[in-house]
Amino acid sequence: MEKHLIRRLKKLPDAPGVYFFHNRQKELVYVGKASSLRDRVGSYFRGARTPRPIEIMIHEVADVRWRETDSVLEAVILEADCIKRQQPKYNVDGKDDKSWNYLVITKDTYPRLAPIRQHDFDLLNKQDPQALKKYLYIFGPYPGVNITALQKILRRLFHFSTCLSGQKRPCLYYEMKQCPGVCVGEISPSGYKEYVIRPLVTFLRGRKKYLINRLESEMKRLSRTQAYEDAARLRDQLRQLHKIQDVALLNRSFVESLRAERPTGGYHRVEAYDISNLGSTGAVGSMAVFVDGQPLKSGYRKFKIRTVIGQSDVDCLAEVCERRLRHTEWAYPELVLVDGGRPQISRVKKVFDACHISVPIIGMQKGPKRKRTDIIFADNPTRNLITWVHRHQPALVRLRDEAHRFAITYQRQLRRLPRARGTVAASRRRLRAGG
Numbered sequence: 001m002e003k004h005l006i007r008r009l010k011k012l013p014d015a016p017g018v019y020f021f022h023n024r025q026k027e028l029v030y031v032g033k034a035s036s037l038r039d040r041v042g043s044y045f046r047g048a049r050t051p052r053p054i055e056i057m058i059h060e061v062a063d064v065r066w067r068e069t070d071s072v073l074e075a076v077i078l079e080a081d082c083i084k085r086q087q088p089k090y091n092v093d094g095k096d097d098k099s100w101n102y103l104v105i106t107k108d109t110y111p112r113l114a115p116i117r118q119h120d121f122d123l124l125n126k127q128d129p130q131a132l133k134k135y136l137y138i139f140g141p142y143p144g145v146n147i148t149a150l151q152k153i154l155r156r157l158f159h160f161s162t163c164l165s166g167q168k169r170p171c172l173y174y175e176m177k178q179c180p181g182v183c184v185g186e187i188s189p190s191g192y193k194e195y196v197i198r199p200l201v202t203f204l205r206g207r208k209k210y211l212i213n214r215l216e217s218e219m220k221r222l223s224r225t226q227a228y229e230d231a232a233r234l235r236d237q238l239r240q241l242h243k244i245q246d247v248a249l250l251n252r253s254f255v256e257s258l259r260a261e262r263p264t265g266g267y268h269r270v271e272a273y274d275i276s277n278l279g280s281t282g283a284v285g286s287m288a289v290f291v292d293g294q295p296l297k298s299g300y301r302k303f304k305i306r307t308v309i310g311q312s313d314v315d316c317l318a319e320v321c322e323r324r325l326r327h328t329e330w331a332y333p334e335l336v337l338v339d340g341g342r343p344q345i346s347r348v349k350k351v352f353d354a355c356h357i358s359v360p361i362i363g364m365q366k367g368p369k370r371k372r373t374d375i376i377f378a379d380n381p382t383r384n385l386i387t388w389v390h391r392h393q394p395a396l397v398r399l400r401d402e403a404h405r406f407a408i409t410y411q412r413q414l415r416r417l418p419r420a421r422g423t424v425a426a427s428r429r430r431l432r433a434g435g
Contacts, residue, residue, distance in 0.1 A: 008064050009045060012038040017068040018078045021090075024062040030090040031082045033075040037066050057090050070208070073153055077206050080142050091143065101147045102140035103204070109189045110182050111136055111197050113160050115147045117332065119358050127356075139204045148331040157240050158200040161192070203241075212241055267360075267388060268292060271333035272399045273324075273348070275305075275316040276407035282414065283308060285320035286407035289333075293395045295402060299330070302410040313340065314347045321351040336361045339400055345378050360385050364400050373397060 017037045021030040034040030044058055069075045083091050102121055106112045118141060124131045132138065142150065154160070155173075161182035163171040170186075173179035180187040180196060187195075202211045215234050222231035270290045277283035289299035303323055308315045317338060324330070336352070336359055338344045345363045352359055363376040375389055375396075389396065 002062065005045075005062065005064065009042060012041055012064075012066065013068060014038045015068050016070075016072045016075050017066050018075050018082065019064060019066040020082075021057070021061045021088075022063040022065065023060045026063070028086055028088045029060055030057060031079055031086070031088050033072070033079040035072050035075075037068070041066070073150070074206070074208060076142055076145055076150065077139075077204060080140050081206055083141060083143070101142050101145060102138055103142070103147075103150070104135040104139070105137040105197065105201070107134060107136045110161060110165055110192050112162065113151065113154065113200070115151065115332070117357075120356050123356050123358065137201055137204075154200065154203075157203070157237065158196055159237075160196050160200060208241065212238060215241075267335040269296075269331060269333050270335045270337060270396070270399060271299075271324075272337040272339070272396075272403035273317055273320050274339045274400070274403035274407045275313045275320070276404070276411045277305075277311060277313075277316070278411065278415070282411060283311075283316050284407055284411045284414065285316055286403050286410060287320065287324060288399055288403035288406055290395065290399045290402075293392065295399075300406055302406065304414070314343050317344055318347050318351050321348050325351065325355045325357065332357060333359055335359065337396055337399060337403075338363050339365070339404060341365045341376050345376060349378055362389060362396075364396065 014036050016033075016035050018031060018033050019037055019041050020028055021032075023029050032040065041064060044054070044061075067078065069078060082088075101118070102116045104114055104116050106114065121132075155162075155178060159173075159178050159180055161171075161173070161179050163173070163179060163183040165182050165185065167183040169184070170181065171179055171183045174181050174183060174186075180192060182192060199211055199215070202214075215238055219231050219234040219238070222228075222234065268291060272288045272290075274286050274288075275283060276286070283305040285303040285305060287299075287301040287303075289296040291299075301324065303320050305316050305319055307319055317340070336348065338348055338361065340363050342363070345361050349361050352361070360381065361378045362381075365374055365376065366372075373393070375393065377386065377389075
């Protein structure tokens with residue numbers, strides 16, 4: 001290692017930021033983000049055995065530069081901007097569609113913030129270059145970022161809405177003071193764009209200091225006009241901006257992802273869907289989620305079937321998937337598991353294809369004598385997918401069973417409701433009758 005590079009590495013701070021690797025021709029070859037610049041950049045040069053792609057990159061590195069940020073969140077935004085503008089060789093060549101995400105702001109009356117994967121982004125652009133114009137803004141890419149955590153942090157900072165307008169009751173986030181009241185008409189579309197979307201866009205463009213100055217000026221103006229409640233809201237927002245909590249934001253680094261001892265295309269988030277019905281009525285659906293092989297209970301969802309008449313698990317699954325995919329604020333799955341065979345897989349695949357979401361779909365059903373579990377793949381599974389699924393079959397069976405348990409539990413709850421209501425009504429009638 002060159003002496004110049006050794007001296008540079010010793011100066012790295014233990015702080016969040018973005019680092020830049022340059023070659024001998026002073027060309028930028030890689031950009032990365034870090035919660036600790038000293039630890040992250042140092043991990044490339046400690047002499048440990050590394051995969052071939054990293055060795056090739058490190059041999060090219062002749063200089064390291066960096067830029068400190070106040071938080072990991074700002075490092076994520078700065079990295080995305082650098083990748084988008086400069087297209088460093090190893091960022092682009094080493095790109096994995098599953099780990100690259102964008103954030104888009106829609107052109108709805110009340111604009112929504114939603115994630116979109118690189119694969120879906122490229123697919124939309126390929127099918128119709130005009131399709132991306134349906135978005136008001138596109139930010140990213142954000143490689144190696146926990147996009148769900150990013151959305152949660154941005155929600156705490158800017159209180160954008162994920163609910164539907166025209167509701168009878170306010171949403172939970174409104175009660176928590178994290179929604180301006182789109183659901184119940186507490187804010188107009190123009191006000192929402194001015195006071196929610198505009199600051200969010202400014203921040204995602206990397207102009208935090210400008211945003212803070214603007215919010216401070218607005219807070220002082222509101223105080224002078226005795227609009228103390230609005231001024232207090234901006235004061236709280238400024239406090240959040242000055243102290244961003246973003247520990248959970250980063251996924252595994254570029255180095256760690258290449259060192260992982262699993263086939264390329266490992267599946268971090270897996271969702272399973274199941275249907276439970278009682279005869280031709282009372283069908284319900286469930287969604288269970290495993291992340292890295294463990295249940296994510298906060299991600300479980302239940303659905304009361306609304307549109308299917310009669311007993312058709314295939315149609316019920318289609319409805320569940322359609323309703324699930326409307327929730328763009330939920331992290332998308334990297335693998336989908338359905339309880340069933342070829343008909344169920346084909347129908348679910350059609351729903352995902354219609355939404356331009358490319359994700360592997362597998363089915364699980366009992367063998368001929370119900371003594372074993374058969375795995376059914378959609379068309380043309382890759383060797384990596386087959387290897388990964390068979391290696392993790394016990395966890396997938398547990399996930400299938402979790403979805404089944406969750407659906408049955410929900411259906412039992414619904415069946416108990418009429419009986420409970422009938423008991424209450426009978427008690428009231430006896431009371432009115434005097435006993």
